[in-house]
Amino acid sequence: MKNLLLGIGWGWLVATAAAAGSLTNRTFDPYFVGFETDPAMDYGGASVVSVHSLVCRGISRFLPVSYAAPAYEFFFAAGLSTFQHEVFGHGSRGREFRLHPEYAFGLDFSGGTGLNKDPETMEQLLAIAAAGTESDTILAHRILKDLYAGDDTDASKIPLMAIAKIDFSLYCLITEDPGDSPADFVEAYTNGNDVAYWLISRQAQRRGGDPAAVWDNDYVVDFSDPLLQDNYDDVRAAAIWNLVDPAALAAMYGYVVDHVVRGRTQVRPPVVPLGGEFGLTVGTRAFMGLAEVTRFLDLYLVTPGPLVNVYVRDLDSSLDRTYGAGGGLHRIPLGPRAALSLQADFWEEPESEEDLYDGTGWNASGELSFMFGQTVGLSAKVGGKSAGFFPGTPLADGVYGGAGLLVAF
Numbered sequence: 001m002k003n004l005l006l007g008i009g010w011g012w013l014v015a016t017a018a019a020a021g022s023l024t025n026r027t028f029d030p031y032f033v034g035f036e037t038d039p040a041m042d043y044g045g046a047s048v049v050s051v052h053s054l055v056c057r058g059i060s061r062f063l064p065v066s067y068a069a070p071a072y073e074f075f076f077a078a079g080l081s082t083f084q085h086e087v088f089g090h091g092s093r094g095r096e097f098r099l100h101p102e103y104a105f106g107l108d109f110s111g112g113t114g115l116n117k118d119p120e121t122m123e124q125l126l127a128i129a130a131a132g133t134e135s136d137t138i139l140a141h142r143i144l145k146d147l148y149a150g151d152d153t154d155a156s157k158i159p160l161m162a163i164a165k166i167d168f169s170l171y172c173l174i175t176e177d178p179g180d181s182p183a184d185f186v187e188a189y190t191n192g193n194d195v196a197y198w199l200i201s202r203q204a205q206r207r208g209g210d211p212a213a214v215w216d217n218d219y220v221v222d223f224s225d226p227l228l229q230d231n232y233d234d235v236r237a238a239a240i241w242n243l244v245d246p247a248a249l250a251a252m253y254g255y256v257v258d259h260v261v262r263g264r265t266q267v268r269p270p271v272v273p274l275g276g277e278f279g280l281t282v283g284t285r286a287f288m289g290l291a292e293v294t295r296f297l298d299l300y301l302v303t304p305g306p307l308v309n310v311y312v313r314d315l316d317s318s319l320d321r322t323y324g325a326g327g328g329l330h331r332i333p334l335g336p337r338a339a340l341s342l343q344a345d346f347w348e349e350p351e352s353e354e355d356l357y358d359g360t361g362w363n364a365s366g367e368l369s370f371m372f373g374q375t376v377g378l379s380a381k382v383g384g385k386s387a388g389f390f391p392g393t394p395l396a397d398g399v400y401g402g403a404g405l406l407v408a409f
Helices: 002-016 041-062 066-096 122-148 157-174 182-190 194-206 211-215 226-243 246-261
Strands: 031-036 101-105 111-115 272-275 278-288 293-302 307-316 321-333 338-348 360-371 376-385 398-407
Touching: 031 041, 031 376, 041 066, 041 122, 041 157, 041 398, 066 101, 066 111, 066 122, 066 157, 066 246, 122 157, 122 194, 122 211, 122 246, 122 278, 122 293, 122 307, 157 194, 157 226, 157 246, 157 278, 182 194, 194 211, 194 226, 226 278, 226 293, 246 278, 307 338
Parallel strands: none
Antiparallel strands: 031 398, 101 111, 272 278, 278 293, 293 307, 307 321, 321 338, 338 360, 360 376, 376 398
16 A cells, blocks of 8 residues: 555656756744654654654755655655554554554555554454554644644645545555455455454454454454445445545645745645635545544634634444534634644444444543744643544543644754
């Protein structure tokens, strides 16, 4: 899969190589490094973004020609997306459950996560199987919000957003159909395909299977189970939904036109103008939950102050469909050096054969960033939630949070 992602990056290079320009401005976002309550997908992703931006900034000093930027920006995005997928995806859920994950990476940008303890429940295994694409989608969404909020943002982040964004869809679309090719589906499972693992884990949860047997590839798949095919069809539909994201496509357009062709380091994607400094765009996201596939429809309102992001989503268990909604304000200015972000979410758990959660779920969080001067600052967030799955947050109910250092130069 990562080889395909690299091919996409090189495709952008070929498509834009005729438009030579120089990278003209040198204002960069603060770099971030920090920690977060596991699963550390959000702040882990913010640190990965900073590494990518720092590497690309360094290369641009020695190769300040804009048409060459896609070559190294997509190249390092492919590798760092794999790192995010494994370490802050599968690994972060493994750490959340104290299963002591370990990692392996290849020169072809492949990666794998192992566990030194077997998962104790199917709930844990479901969360671990879904976590790789979940974490990449969390990373892509944060970059998108930064791109549409406030002033212009580092254009080099956009290739990382794009590759992280399509991780979920590619994984789903390359997974063999269990109804058409059972042998290939089982081979995908034994080779560590995340979507096959997730589908089989859902079946095992319904049938009281042993999580250790599923993890060790010893589970015998029941292909007569109609929900196996229904779950597969649902996740394929979610993969296509995730791809047709107008906000992400507009960001790619801005990347080519403003960054590659015109040589701008800072860009802001085009939006539907509403007059003054206001604009509007929409986006799509999707995740594998523990007993459902969930699809988000985002509305982004660009303002002179914060970015307003509201959404609705469905939660489809193949037996029942329920809905959720939420919204937030991203980067509310608190003077020239501070910004506050707020988020609130609620949803209704669908009925399912997996029988893991029921009732109404909720999540709420806030994040404060503050620069002490021109070069050093802090960022911290705290949140609380009900028990159950919400993307990028712990499964248990209670408080979570994180903190990190901001450095600008």
